[in-house]
Amino acid sequence: MGEVRDPLRYFRVEARELVDQISAGVLDLDQQHGPDLVARLLRFAHTLKGAARVVRQQEIAEHAHAFEELLVPHRTEPGPLAADEMRELLRLNDEMAQRVDALTPAPEPAATPSEPVPLVPEELEKPPERAATADLDDLLDAIGETNARIAPLRESGGTLARLNRDVDRLADGLRSGRLAAADAACRTAVQRVAGDLGALGRRFTDAVDQIERELDEVRGRAEGLRLVPAGTIFTALHRAVRDAADAEGKRVRFTGTGGDVRMGPHLLNQVSGAFLHVVRNAVVHGIEPEPHRLAAGKPAEGTITVEVVRRGRWASFRCVDDGRGFDLAALRRAAQSRGLLPPGVAEPEPQELIDLVLGGGISTSPAVTDVAGRGIGMDVVRDVAVQLHGDVHLRSTPGRGATVELVVPLTLLSMNGLIVEAGGMVATVPLDAVRRCVRLTAEETAGALATGRLAHEGRVVPFLALSRTLALGPAVPEDGGAGVAVVLTADDDTVAVGVDRLSGTTTLVARPLPDLAPAAAVIGSVAIDVEGNPRLVLDPHGLIAECRRDQATTGAAPEKPAPPLPVLVVDDSLTTRMLERSILESAGYEVDLAASAEEGLEKAAARAYGLFLTDIDMPGKDGFAFVTETRADPATGHVPAILVSSRASAEDRQRGAAAGAAAYVVKGEFNQEELLAHIRRLILR
Amino acid sequence: MTDVKSRIDQLRGEFDFSFTEPARSHDVEHVELLAIRAGGRPYAIRLSQTSGLHPDRPVTALPGPLPSLLGLAGFAGTAVPIYDLAALLGHPVSERPRWLVLATGRPPLGLAFHELDGHVRVDAAAIVGEQDGGQGPVRGMVALPGGTRPIIDVPAARAAVHTLTGHDHGTEHGADEETRP
Numbered sequence: 040m041g042e043v044r045d046p047l048r049y050f051r052v053e054a055r056e057l058v059d060q061i062s063a064g065v066l067d068l069d070q071q072h073g074p075d076l077v078a079r080l081l082r083f084a085h086t087l088k089g090a091a092r093v094v095r096q097q098e099i100a101e102h103a104h105a106f107e108e109l110l111v112p113h114r115t116e117p118g119p120l121a122a123d124e125m126r127e128l129l130r131l132n133d134e135m136a137q138r139v140d141a142l143t144p145a146p147e148p149a150a151t152p153s154e155p156v157p158l159v160p161e162e163l164e165k166p167p168e169r170a171a172t173a174d175l176d177d178l179l180d181a182i183g184e185t186n187a188r189i190a191p192l193r194e195s196g197g198t199l200a201r202l203n204r205d206v207d208r209l210a211d212g213l214r215s216g217r218l219a220a221a222d223a224a225c226r227t228a229v230q231r232v233a234g235d236l237g238a239l240g241r242r243f244t245d246a247v248d249q250i251e252r253e254l255d256e257v258r259g260r261a262e263g264l265r266l267v268p269a270g271t272i273f274t275a276l277h278r279a280v281r282d283a284a285d286a287e288g289k290r291v292r293f294t295g296t297g298g299d300v301r302m303g304p305h306l307l308n309q310v311s312g313a314f315l316h317v318v319r320n321a322v323v324h325g326i327e328p329e330p331h332r333l334a335a336g337k338p339a340e341g342t343i344t345v346e347v348v349r350r351g352r353w354a355s356f357r358c359v360d361d362g363r364g365f366d367l368a369a370l371r372r373a374a375q376s377r378g379l380l381p382p383g384v385a386e387p388e389p390q391e392l393i394d395l396v397l398g399g400g401i402s403t404s405p406a407v408t409d410v411a412g413r414g415i416g417m418d419v420v421r422d423v424a425v426q427l428h429g430d431v432h433l434r435s436t437p438g439r440g441a442t443v444e445l446v447v448p449l450t451l452l453s454m455n456g457l458i459v460e461a462g463g464m465v466a467t468v469p470l471d472a473v474r475r476c477v478r479l480t481a482e483e484t485a486g487a488l489a490t491g492r493l494a495h496e497g498r499v500v501p502f503l504a505l506s507r508t509l510a511l512g513p514a515v516p517e518d519g520g521a522g523v524a525v526v527l528t529a530d531d532d533t534v535a536v537g538v539d540r541l542s543g544t545t546t547l548v549a550r551p552l553p554d555l556a557p558a559a560a561v562i563g564s565v566a567i568d569v570e571g572n573p574r575l576v577l578d579p580h581g582l583i584a585e586c587r588r589d590q591a592t593t594g595a596a597p598e599k600p601a602p603p604l605p606v607l608v609v610d611d612s613l614t615t616r617m618l619e620r621s622i623l624e625s626a627g628y629e630v631d632l633a634a635s636a637e638e639g640l641e642k643a644a645a646r647a648y649g650l651f652l653t654d655i656d657m658p659g660k661d662g663f664a665f666v667t668e669t670r671a672d673p674a675t676g677h678v679p680a681i682l683v684s685s686r687a688s689a690e691d692r693q694r695g696a697a698a699g700a701a702a703y704v705v706k707g708e709f710n711q712e713e714l715l716a717h718i719r720r721l722i723l724r
Numbered sequence: 725m726t727d728v729k730s731r732i733d734q735l736r737g738e739f740d741f742s743f744t745e746p747a748r749s750h751d752v753e754h755v756e757l758l759a760i761r762a763g764g765r766p767y768a769i770r771l772s773q774t775s776g777l778h779p780d781r782p783v784t785a786l787p788g789p790l791p792s793l794l795g796l797a798g799f800a801g802t803a804v805p806i807y808d809l810a811a812l813l814g815h816p817v818s819e820r821p822r823w824l825v826l827a828t829g830r831p832p833l834g835l836a837f838h839e840l841d842g843h844v845r846v847d848a849a850a851i852v853g854e855q856d857g858g859q860g861p862v863r864g865m866v867a868l869p870g871g872t873r874p875i876i877d878v879p880a881a882r883a884a885v886h887t888l889t890g891h892d893h894g895t896e897h898g899a900d901e902e903t904r905p
Contacts, residue, residue: 562788571798575786
């Protein structure tokens with residue numbers, strides 16, 4: 040019925056996806072010509088044309104057709120497209136995008152915001168980006184795995200019915216006198232029922248445990264869908280750079296990094312709107328005309344990089360250009376003419392002048408152009424920073440380039456937390472920073488407290504007693520009270536935090552601390568528990584910083600050995616991959632995953648690994664083949680491989696050894712400690 | 725029985741008499757006050773400057789630089805910072821206060837005190853103002869049975885907290901028509 044009422048329902052989704060791919064592809068093509076890219080664009084345009092014809096969207100089909108016509112000759116030509124051809128491609132791309140946008144029914148007009156937002160471009164009004172298909176696929180995979188775990192429960196239901204019948208028969212026999220309790224037959228029957236019940240109980244427990252794990256995975260992935268990868272704003276920024284460069288007659292290359300960092304779509308939209316100005320400014324004010332660049336010994340093509348980094352509860356967006364930097368002389372003149380620098384006052388520092396730009400109204404551009412000028416861009420960035428409770432930093436090196444950095448708090452951060460108790464206080468540690476928890480003997484605790492160090496996995500890590508750090512006022516508890524060491528990693532640093540006990544894990548939504556509540560740096564945010572009471576969330580970065588401060592007062596930091604290289608896990612079962620990953624990551628290893636031996640071989644060739652962990656039975660090539668092939672390759676032959684399989688026979692172990700596996704772990708006897716011991720012994724650094 | 729009868733007569737008389745009085749406005753002529761104790765000393769707070777009174781609310785301690793900040797309490801899913809009134813008034817901090825009031829205005833703020841003596845309504849004339857607004861959060865005095873009490877002005881207490889925390893986004897008062905009696 041839905042299709043009849045709204046024939047465009049599926050087309051809108053497909054067309055939006057295709058247009059997004061075309062938009063990104065055209066910009067890639069602009070930077071780097073390649074026949075593969077042309078072929079891909081042709082495929083997208085062709086698919087769009089076909090789909091548009093089916094739903095009678097003639098205009099979209101015609102534009103897609105024109106787009107194809109333009110590209111077809113370049114399928115075989117190696118050279119880049121002429122500038123006017125490129126412009127035409129972009130124009131057609133825009134036409135298609137506009138028409139696809141127009142198909143979306145207008146949403147209810149939103150209430151006017153109470154604070155007028157000056158000069159905010161319409162980009163801010165764009166709806167949140169849709170979740171990527173790959174994320175949905177992952178979620179569906181996880182749901183599928185959970186479903187698969189229900190089957191054993193159903194089978195167990197059958198077994199239970201059979202047992203029920205057996206017990207009934209036995210009871211009948213006893214009642215009718217056919218069987219006597221003392222009979223051997225009766226005893227055997229009872230023993231068999233008891234044995235079957237025991238086995239059934241174990242199966243139930245296993246199945247429930249697995250379902251629980253899978254559901255946790257499902258929840259995590261579903262939550263992830265609410266957040267959007269930062270990379271979704273790169274296409275719009277790239278296009279803005281391209282258009283500004285075209286208008287200015289400059290050549291500028293755009294790169295985006297950190298596109299995988301995920302955050303709320305609303306925040307991302309606001310940042311995107313502000314950064315459109317930032318990148319345009321960088322093209323117009325920063326990047327010099329080609330002859331100037333060449334004269335200064337720079338490449339003719341300018342570079343603008345947008346970097347996204349998440350630091351704990353903060354996201355940093357940085358636009359770096361390799362242009363001329365801020366024109367300090369022009370800034371000084373502009374500031375003086377606006378009365379911001381009264382004459383006769385001591386010469387301001389360069390950074391002071393640069394910071395004046397943030398005040399707004401100052402532009403170093405000699406003329407107001409279509410794309411930049413009047414210092415409006417910086418006003419927008421500053422406004423967005425204020426709205427999001429963030430900060431803007433400007434840096435400039437004359438002749439080398441400028442950096443605009445916007446740091447904003449991620450207001451809502453859904454996370455799994457480890458609940459710890461220390462000195463009578465309950466706090467939560469973000470689970471993704473926790474590498475391991477180690478129970479300490481009284482002796483070890485005393486030693487760690489005295490030296491501020493703890494031996495962990497063959498290295499010495501700094502140790503911090505949480506009760507001392509959290510102690511209110513000057514009253515430090517006599518006894519540090521550490522019974523468990525929680526090993527945390529953040530900023531590539533590792534620290535062991537001593538707590539009294541662990542009291543479970545929890546899912547929580549962390550919010551920034553409220554206004555009027557200054558707190559110690561180790562406290563990152565606050566969450567409200569089920570009873571409505573605030574619970575403190577510790578900040579791993581703050582803990583590391585606190586530890587460094589502690590170390591600075593008690594002695595030099597311990598020496599750090601080289602970190603181990605990442606581990607590649609090859610297994611066709613999603614559950615096993617995730618289980619092994621969580622075990623390895625908890626132990627502090629970086630993990631890559633491959634779902635088949637073929638994918639594993641591809642990944643092994645692309646990156647230096649410290650260890651391979653592979654299943655044996657997989658569709659396509661099996662684990663033995665994976666081990667044999669990696670042994671035969673001089674690039675990967677030295678990387679130890681461990682086989683993990685449900686096959687337990689001596690013959691299989693021999694085959695594994697013959698193939699060159701360094702260890703063999705049986706899944707049924709799967710023992711986390713045994714596996715980690717092998718890995719610690721074998722992994723390359 | 726006679727006790728009850730005389731009580732009923734008295735109540736009835738008061739009720740009938742009330743109609744003979746001219747209509748009066750509470751807001752203009754009377755002030756609602758909470759008689760409290762903070763750090764062992766008696767004070768009064770204007771009810772109109774608060775938005776809720778709560779006993780025994782769990783407060784999660786928040787380690788940090790300010791000894792007067794007791795911690796955070798949860799109100800409708802929001803964590804509200806709670807300050808110890810006694811500490812803000814400069815009294816030595818003894819045991820943890822049992823009561824707290826939410827201050828009007830933004831950002832959310834709670835003020836904690838040790839004891840609640842009662843809720844009283846006094847004639848506006850019973851309140852003695854101070855010429856220059858007084859020092860710290862105290863503004864004026866009120867004569868109550870049992871003695872004269874200094875009045876803690878909630879917006880002034882809020883301003884003190886804003887100063888302590890370097891919060892410079894401006895103080896937005898709620899009902900502040902009574903801040904300068």
